[in-house]
Amino acid sequence: MWERIKSWRWAIVIAMLLMGGLAYSFWPEAEAVDLGTVSKGSMEVGLTDDGVTRVHELYTVTAPVTGYLTRIELEPGDQVIAGRTVIARMAGIPSQPLDQRSRVEIGNAIVASKAGEASASAALKLAEADLGRAEALAERGFLSRADLDARRAAASSARSEVARNRAETRRLRSLLTEPAASGTPSGGAIAVRSPESGVVLRRLVESEGVVGQGAALVEIGDPARIEVVADLLSREAAQIAPGYAVKITRWGGEGALPGRVRRIEPFGQLKISALGIEEQRVNVIIDFAPEAAEQIARLGHGYQVDATVILWQSPDVLRVPVGALFRGNDGSWQVFVEEGGRAHLRAISIGQLNEDFGEVLEGLEPNQQVVLNPSGNIEDGTKIATRD
Numbered sequence: 001m002w003e004r005i006k007s008w009r010w011a012i013v014i015a016m017l018l019m020g021g022l023a024y025s026f027w028p029e030a031e032a033v034d035l036g037t038v039s040k041g042s043m044e045v046g047l048t049d050d051g052v053t054r055v056h057e058l059y060t061v062t063a064p065v066t067g068y069l070t071r072i073e074l075e076p077g078d079q080v081i082a083g084r085t086v087i088a089r090m091a092g093i094p095s096q097p098l099d100q101r102s103r104v105e106i107g108n109a110i111v112a113s114k115a116g117e118a119s120a121s122a123a124l125k126l127a128e129a130d131l132g133r134a135e136a137l138a139e140r141g142f143l144s145r146a147d148l149d150a151r152r153a154a155a156s157s158a159r160s161e162v163a164r165n166r167a168e169t170r171r172l173r174s175l176l177t178e179p180a181a182s183g184t185p186s187g188g189a190i191a192v193r194s195p196e197s198g199v200v201l202r203r204l205v206e207s208e209g210v211v212g213q214g215a216a217l218v219e220i221g222d223p224a225r226i227e228v229v230a231d232l233l234s235r236e237a238a239q240i241a242p243g244y245a246v247k248i249t250r251w252g253g254e255g256a257l258p259g260r261v262r263r264i265e266p267f268g269q270l271k272i273s274a275l276g277i278e279e280q281r282v283n284v285i286i287d288f289a290p291e292a293a294e295q296i297a298r299l300g301h302g303y304q305v306d307a308t309v310i311l312w313q314s315p316d317v318l319r320v321p322v323g324a325l326f327r328g329n330d331g332s333w334q335v336f337v338e339e340g341g342r343a344h345l346r347a348i349s350i351g352q353l354n355e356d357f358g359e360v361l362e363g364l365e366p367n368q369q370v371v372l373n374p375s376g377n378i379e380d381g382t383k384i385a386t387r388d
Contacts, residue, residue: 030385034372035338036321038364044313045354046247047239051230051286051307053299055221059196063215067092070189071208072217076201080194080220087218091189093210103176110172117165124158131155198222201301223300228259228286230307234268237282240309246286250306251299258289261309284309312352319357324370325350335364336371336378343371345380 063069067090074080074087098106134151137143202219205211228248232240240261248257263285271281286307288296299305320335328334333350336343348363364370371378378384 030341030383031343031375031377032387033338033343033374033378033384034387035369036324036372038318038320038360038366038368038370040316040318040366042313042315043317043319043352043354043357043359044310045352046308046310047232047236048306048308049230049232049236051228051248051305053226053228053301053303053305055198055201055223055301056225056227057196057221058201058301059198059220061087061192061195061217061220063090063211063213063217064190064192065090066213067210069205069208069211069217072203072206074200074203074218076199076203078200080196080198080200082195082197083193085194086191087194088192089189090192090211098176106172106175110169113165113169113172117162117169120158120161120165124155124162127151127155127158192217194220196220196222221301224297226288226296226299226301227262228288228305228307230284230286230309231269231271231281232284232309234280234282237264237268237284239311240264240284245310245313247308247310248286248288248292248305249308251295251303253295253298256308257292257295259286259292259307260289261285262287314352314359317351318360318364318366320348320350320360320364320370321372322353322356322358323372324374325358326374333358336374336380337364338369338371338384341383341385343374343378343380343382343384 070089070091072088074085079085080087131151131154134143134148138145138148198220199222200218201221201223204216204218211217228246242261242263244261246259246261248259251257261284265283265285268280268282271279273279284307324335325333326335328347332347334345334347337346338344346363349361351359351361353359371384
């Protein structure tokens with residue numbers, strides 16, 4: 001028997017080596033995973049959206065009349081004082097240039113006016129002579145009082161006609177002597193003054209020229225008194241109320257700036273998103289907290305920020321990284337807990353959720369390790385190892 005084994009010993013060794021290699025090749029390896037820690041700490045849930053800063057009171061200075069506006073020398077950022085700072089001056093519209101035809105027509109009208117003046121002068125001389133004779137006859141009692149009054153009225157009418165023709169001649173001559181196409185305003189200038197103290201935020205008109213009544217010239221406001229306008233989805237705006245705490249982030253400096261919801265506008269507006277989706281948006285007005293006064297001094301009108309309205313917060317909760325959570329077949333929240341180098345499936349109860357953590361109500365303990373973003377290869381009892 002022993003002799004037969006000795007004769008087959010190399011075959012037996014080779015067979016055992018082959019079986020060991022096959023067993024090693026099919027032996028399950030540990031799945032490489034990332035682990036997270038269940039911890040206790042603060043947690044908050046909020047609604048985040050883009051916002052834009054604006055001054056509390058924005059004044060748009062407009063042209064009070066249609067006329068010629070002088071150049072606005074004020075630059076954005078210049079200080080203005082209510083009722084004292086002159087933004088610009090306005091005068092009458094400059095005269096229009098005359099073409100050759102218009103000049104000929106005005107010249108002919110002047111000739112006609114002079115002819116009318118000469119005719120009226122002759123009629124005046126005749127009326128005055130007639131009045132002189134009538135007065136002489138009236139002194140001797142040969143003319144009635146009524147006829148004398150008629151002669152006087154005729155003479156007065158003739159003098160008025162002469163004066164009218166002379167005034168018309170002067171008017172027509174002024175059309176020719178008025179500086180045409182010179183850009184010089186006619187009439188007295190009026191000053192356009194600042195209605196409120198603050199700074200010039202934007203200069204809408206810079207060069208001089210003719211502007212219409214109501215044309216916007218400059219915008220004025222106080223950048224020290226600014227607020228944030230965030231347009232939230234209408235279904236999100238319905239979850240908040242005035243007084244809710246707000247965190248202003250991505251404003252250009254370090255940390256988050258505190259604020260409070262002051263007003264939720266009652267009117268929603270239809271807007272088209274970047275993906276072409278129609279959305280109903282509602283403006284939420286947010287005031288900065290007084291302790292943020294130093295930081296907001298660097299902000300101005302129309303600066304973009306991110307606003308997060310806090311819906312819920314707690315200083316000490318048991319929380320699990322949100323990347324470890326997934327839904328089971330029954331719809332419950334589940335995680336894989338690392339115990340003894342293996343992943344164990346565990347159903348848990350979750351309360352509040354945000355982008356980073358989930359609030360653990362039951363099922364986990366502090367400092368436990370959970371698998372983050374588990375793949376489909378991991379099942380209950382799978383051997384795992386921390387990814388390098």
